[in-house]
Amino acid sequence: MRELTCIVCPIGCSLAVEEGQAGADGLSELTVTGNRCNRGPVYAREEIRAPKRVVTATCGIVTDNDEADNGGAAKSAGAGRSLYSPRRVPVRTAVPCPKEKISALLDDIYKTKVKLPVTAGDTIIADWRGSGINIIAARSLV
Numbered sequence: 001m002r003e004l005t006c007i008v009c010p011i012g013c014s015l016a017v018e019e020g021q022a023g024a025d026g027l028s029e030l031t032v033t034g035n036r037c038n039r040g041p042v043y044a045r046e047e048i049r050a051p052k053r054v055v056t057a058t059c060g061i062v063t064d065n066d067e068a069d070n071g072g073a074a075k076s077a078g079a080g081r082s083l084y085s086p087r088r089v090p091v092r093t094a095v096p097c098p099k100e101k102i103s104a105l106l107d108d109i110y111k112t113k114v115k116l117p118v119t120a121g122d123t124i125i126a127d128w129r130g131s132g133i134n135i136i137a138a139r140s141l142v
């Protein structure tokens with residue numbers, strides 16, 4: 001038996017998951033108890049068969065030096081940015097990502113640089129590696 005806490009709503013039911021005999025598809029039947037609503041068993045089955053997480057991270061910001069490297073007008077480093085200007089843009093996946101893909105996703109997010117301004121909800125990476133997962137800005141920055 002496996003025990004899980006349902007995270008679908010704040011009640012946080014304690015779920016007990018019992019695995020039965022494997023069926024023709026090779027997957028065993030899962031019996032879930034302890035749930036107060038039908039979303040609990042759905043959560044428990046997904047958490048055991050194909051766990052996913054919303055991923056949060058940060059992307060770099062395109063700087064004046066980056067622009068100069070790409071043929072733009074060269075400016076002094078840090079021009080237009082104060083000591084308190086954020087150095088990275090917080091981002092998150094718009095939908096949960098399969099756990100086994102999170103490491104590759106983070107690699108790509110950390111390699112990405114964003115040109116300001118950005119508005120919360122802007123798509124930073126669309127359809128990451130054809131997965132249907134969009135990475136969006138988690139806050140607005142100018």
Ligand code: SF4
Nearest residue numbers: 006009012013037040
């Ligand atoms: S089983 Fe239903 S009531 Fe219980 S935590 Fe999950 S969503 Fe909430």
